[in-house]
Amino acid sequence: MDAQELLHRESFIELGARSRARQLLDAGSFRELIDPFERMVSPWLARQGIVTQADDGVVVAKGTIDGQPAVVLAIEGRFQGGSMGEVSAAKIAGALELAAEDNRNRVPTRAVIVFETGGVRLQEANLGLAAIAEIHAAIVDLRRYQPVIGIAAGTVGCYGGMSIAAGLCSYLIVTRETRIGLNGPAVIEQEAGVAEFDSRDKPFIWGLTGGEQRHRTGLADVFVEDDVTQIRSEVLNCFRKGRPAACRSERVSGFLHRLAAFNPGEQATSEEVAGIYSKGFEA
Amino acid sequence: MNANDISARGANWLAALTQGASLLSGFPPSVRVAHAKLGQHAARYIAVVPDPANPYPRARSGEVGLVEAWEVARAVREVVDADQKGDEKRAIVAVIDVASQAYGRLEEACGIHQALAGAADAYATARLEGHPVIGLIVGRAMSGAFLAHGYQANRLVALSGPQVMVHAMGKESAARVTLRTVAELEALTANVAPMAYDIDSYASLGLLWKLLKVARPDAPTRADLQAVEQTLIAAYEDIRHQTSRSLAGRLSAGGRPASVRVREKLREQWT
Numbered sequence: 270m271d272a273q274e275l276l277h278r279e280s281f282i283e284l285g286a287r288s289r290a291r292q293l294l295d296a297g298s299f300r301e302l303i304d305p306f307e308r309m310v311s312p313w314l315a316r317q318g319i320v321t322q323a324d325d326g327v328v329v330a331k332g333t334i335d336g337q338p339a340v341v342l343a344i345e346g347r348f349q350g351g352s353m354g355e356v357s358a359a360k361i362a363g364a365l366e367l368a369a370e371d372n373r374n375r376v377p378t379r380a381v382i383v384f385e386t387g388g389v390r391l392q393e394a395n396l397g398l399a400a401i402a403e404i405h406a407a408i409v410d411l412r413r414y415q416p417v418i419g420i421a422a423g424t425v426g427c428y429g430g431m432s433i434a435a436g437l438c439s440y441l442i443v444t445r446e447t448r449i450g451l452n453g454p455a456v457i458e459q460e461a462g463v464a465e466f467d468s469r470d471k472p473f474i475w476g477l478t479g480g481e482q483r484h485r486t487g488l489a490d491v492f493v494e495d496d497v498t499q500i501r502s503e504v505l506n507c508f509r510k511g512r513p514a515a516c517r518s519e520r521v522s523g524f525l526h527r528l529a530a531f532n533p534g535e536q537a538t539s540e541e542v543a544g545i546y547s548k549g550f551e552a
Numbered sequence: 553m554n555a556n557d558i559s560a561r562g563a564n565w566l567a568a569l570t571q572g573a574s575l576l577s578g579f580p581p582s583v584r585v586a587h588a589k590l591g592q593h594a595a596r597y598i599a600v601v602p603d604p605a606n607p608y609p610r611a612r613s614g615e616v617g618l619v620e621a622w623e624v625a626r627a628v629r630e631v632v633d634a635d636q637k638g639d640e641k642r643a644i645v646a647v648i649d650v651a652s653q654a655y656g657r658l659e660e661a662c663g664i665h666q667a668l669a670g671a672a673d674a675y676a677t678a679r680l681e682g683h684p685v686i687g688l689i690v691g692r693a694m695s696g697a698f699l700a701h702g703y704q705a706n707r708l709v710a711l712s713g714p715q716v717m718v719h720a721m722g723k724e725s726a727a728r729v730t731l732r733t734v735a736e737l738e739a740l741t742a743n744v745a746p747m748a749y750d751i752d753s754y755a756s757l758g759l760l761w762k763l764l765k766v767a768r769p770d771a772p773t774r775a776d777l778q779a780v781e782q783t784l785i786a787a788y789e790d791i792r793h794q795t796s797r798s799l800a801g802r803l804s805a806g807g808r809p810a811s812v813r814v815r816e817k818l819r820e821q822w823t
Contacts, residue, residue, distance in 0.1 A: 302821045312810050359814035389720040391730050396746040398720045402703035406799050409676040436669025451665040452655050456725045460655040477661045488663045518673035521625045533608040542661045
């Protein structure tokens with residue numbers, strides 16, 4: 270990106286969830302469902318003395334993308350770390366379920382999920398986990414009709430059960446700033462010790478799990494700059510490509526084949542993972 | 553039981569339910585796959601079990617690691633592929649006692665999230681293709697491990713008892729992440745059903761199809777085994793009698809009113 274481009278760039282990461290959703294949909298087509306004025310807040314946070322938010326941290330926006338009916342599910346990383354509680358996760362699962370139902374009724378609704386999340390909201394633990402399973406189910410269902418596109422852009426990253434959701438998407442778009450991992454760095458350090466994973470070592474964490482590395486290792490499809498126009502145009506590209514021959518999560522023998530090349534007794538560097546995984550996962 | 557203790561429950565129940573049928577070869581010691589009848593119907597049983605000699609050090613105590621998740625996916629997809637043109641889609645029973653996902657550097661570097669997605673995808677696909685998929689929780693059903701192995705089932709059945717638990721995160725880590733002590737966490741979770749670790753609180757959320765009391769959950773008696781088999785057969789019949797292949801049944805039990813309300817509102821406003 271040269272100086273001129275930098276000046277004209279509009280950051281996607283700096284936008285809140287609602288603006289991100291608005292930018293991804295065709296101009297003028299944004300319509301929010303269960304908007305903040307409905308005050309559909311978490312029934313669990315208040316009774317633990319935690320401030321609620323009127324949209325529970327998820328924006329459900331209907332509209333069109335490339336002229337086709339679309340729904341964008343955007344997670345707000347600035348509320349409770351983008352964590353999935355009963356209401357926020359149900360908004361995503363329920364919208365994806367309706368999109369799949371549309372397709373069965375010959376309405377080709379497509380979906381984009383903007384991940385910015387630490388995973389389950391621990392204050393609602395089992396309800397978050399259950400709802401994430403429903404998000405997984407709905408992605409696998411909808412993906413049979415239309416591509417489901419995931420975007421991981423911001424610095425909260427995409428963790429826990431929602432990293433699995435990202436792994437189920439037909440296409441995954443990432444920036445340099447984001448991270449995708451199953452277990453948060455602090456949790457790995459707690460469970461396995463600081464020698465295994467130092468949660469304060471940011472270059473180490475981004476080197477292994479950052480967006481650039483995930484793209485280099487074939488665990489993400491598209492690498493983008495933090496730029497609204499570029500991200501939107503890549504979303505359009507992915508939809509125009511249509512459903513991939515096989516999604517990443519379906520490439521079972523390909524991944525088992527590549528895993529066999531690692532020595533599990535040693536820690537792998539990001540270079541080693543890239544060397545093995547960049548050969549691809551075709552069976 | 554601590555989430556990290558070695559447990560033989562998964563292996564014991566898999567062996568009991570398959571009458572000691574020989575394990576399918578070609579799978580690692582941590583992934584046990586066997587065939588047996590479920591009532592009159594053919595079924596594949598799958599369990600992830602501890603393997604102290606697992607080449608992956610972070611996956612020796614019954615955790616779902618990289619290899620375990622992709623091998624579970626393979627075990628499920630073999631059935632889906634084999635039955636693609638068959639008249640009867642075989643049942644798949646996930647026998648669940650999983651301590652957690654594997655926490656490790658190599659695991660994160662190699663995309664354990666993607667491996668768990670592979671397993672969740674396989675189970676969800678089997679269910680959508682019409683295979684009756686039943687999750688039998690005999691011990692711990694923890695976090696990402698449960699999402700990969702069992703949570704996509706049409707029906708969930710659990711044994712009751714203090715060693716059976718479902719949760720999003722082990723107590724020590726949950727305390728650290730929510731900035732509480734373990735004692736504070738325990739005091740709090742006693743009053744908030746979705747945060748509790750015991751299976752009765754979990755059952756109150758309406759996510760289980762049946763909660764079953766047996767005499768010896770560690771090593772089932774003949775009567776225990778019969779009771780579980782009868783319940784699995786009933787779950788199989790229940791699945792067969794419904795046209796829906798979704799997880800919607802988990803919403804109708806009344807334990808999650810906000811989840812239902814959100815869906816109603818979305819539907820009202822959808823078009």
